[in-house]
Structures are given as structure tokens and as C-alpha cells.
Amino acid sequence: GVMFSKSSVAVPYEAYQEPKYVIDKVNGVPIAGIDDRRITTLEASSGGKAVYFNPKLHGKTWNAIGDSITRYEGLTIAQGYQRVLGDRYGMTTRNYGIAGTKLSGAANPQGDSMYVRYANMDPVADIVTVFGGTNDHYVSAPIGTNADATGDTFKGALKIMCKGLIEKYPTSKIGFITPYHFADSVLPYVDAIIEICGMYAIPVLDLYRKGGILPSNTIQRNALMLTPTDVLHPNATGHKLLADKVEAFLLSM
Numbered sequence: 001g002v003m004f005s006k007s008s009v010a011v012p013y014e015a016y017q018e019p020k021y022v023i024d025k026v027n028g029v030p031i032a033g034i035d036d037r038r039i040t041t042l043e044a045s046s047g048g049k050a051v052y053f054n055p056k057l058h059g060k061t062w063n064a065i066g067d068s069i070t071r072y073e074g075l076t077i078a079q080g081y082q083r084v085l086g087d088r089y090g091m092t093t094r095n096y097g098i099a100g101t102k103l104s105g106a107a108n109p110q111g112d113s114m115y116v117r118y119a120n121m122d123p124v125a126d127i128v129t130v131f132g133g134t135n136d137h138y139v140s141a142p143i144g145t146n147a148d149a150t151g152d153t154f155k156g157a158l159k160i161m162c163k164g165l166i167e168k169y170p171t172s173k174i175g176f177i178t179p180y181h182f183a184d185s186v187l188p189y190v191d192a193i194i195e196i197c198g199m200y201a202i203p204v205l206d207l208y209r210k211g212g213i214l215p216s217n218t219i220q221r222n223a224l225m226l227t228p229t230d231v232l233h234p235n236a237t238g239h240k241l242l243a244d245k246v247e248a249f250l251l252s253m
Contacts, residue, residue: 066131070097103132104157115157131177162200180207
């Protein structure tokens, strides 16, 4: 039979986390030398959670910047997509989501736009994701052109942010996440993200076309959103689905 050995490690993030037992050897071979993916491990509290080993994500540090979705609106931090996925792989997560903020343009009462405040993120991270555009759509921010060089337009802000991120994190994995399909009118913002990121060789998770979340559908909205009239903010079930989508994206990078 297969013999597992385990060691106790503390995952440094938020006081609510408990130490996890992480399998570090299989049949006496260090896990780092095993090519198999996703070896399930045990948690000290026997709470039923699984921690997976995958060298692309296990134990990594992840900076996520965004708006109220990244900031787990209406939920606890443990229920948000970033922490759900972070717990799954024993990651250190830093959440830079601020509800109501835009990616482009001037600051609003909620805070600076993402193309400005990304510069204040911790400079050391293995993974960096940007999940924005929803509030730009809400205020009808100008899309602009590929030639724009200021943050006054959506494309201009994207260019500043893309260049800034690859220079701030030259060896890290960087990815953008588009708004999901909550309205047909958000598509120009989705396509702008894909187009500008393509200019900087940054991968994009297109939730609009491939996210599996369609809040305009009443039945799915009732199942995945906070309230029957909310088309933007996922409930705990919705965040778990979102975490699965982001997981596949990060593993592909």
C-alpha cells in the first residue's frame, strides 16, 4: 500500500486559520519529487477541508485587487473566492478589494481606482490577479482607444496597470479577470480587458463568455447571488463556483 507521512505547518494568514497537516512524503519520497497532481492532505482539526498539493499553487502568495466581489460583499473573508481557493492550497492571500471602486478614472468616495492603488500592493507575490470593470460599466466610464496614455479612459488605465504590474512583478504570474455576464452592455469592457492585456501578453479569464454565471437568469440568480434582485454579488455558493473557475485559470498560467 501507499504510505503517507505528514508534517504540521502553520499557514500565515488571519487569526481564524488553524494549522494544517500537510503530506510531505509518499512511500518515503519527498512530495516535491512526485509528478502526481493534487494529493489530498489532512487538516489538524478534522474539519473536513482538503488541502491540495500542486506546485503551481501550493503555499504560494497571492495578491488580488478588485471591487466588492473580490472583497466578498455580504460574506465573511473565509467565504470569498480568494480565501476559498487559498485555503484549498494553503496559500497566503492578500485581499486588495474595495467595494465600489473602479479600474479607471478619478477616485470616488469609496477609494482610488485600481490603476492607481495597485502600486500600494505588497511588492512580493507569486500570483497577482485583477478583477475589475464592473463599476466602470456602472458609471459608463469611457472605453477610449488603444492609443490612450492616461487613466481617464478604461483602455488607458488598463495600459498603465498592465505595464506597471509586469514591471512591479516581473517574475510573477499576473492575470486579469473580466466581469461576468450580468448585462449585455458590459461586453465592451470585457473586450477592452482582453484586447489591452493581449498587448502585454497577460492572460485573461473571460467570465463573461466562460464563467458559468449568468445573473440575468432568474433561477441561477436565486441560486448564486446574495438576493433575488442582486446581479453582481455572489453568495457563498456563487463564490465557491467562482473559486473553481479562478483555480482552473491560475493552474493554466
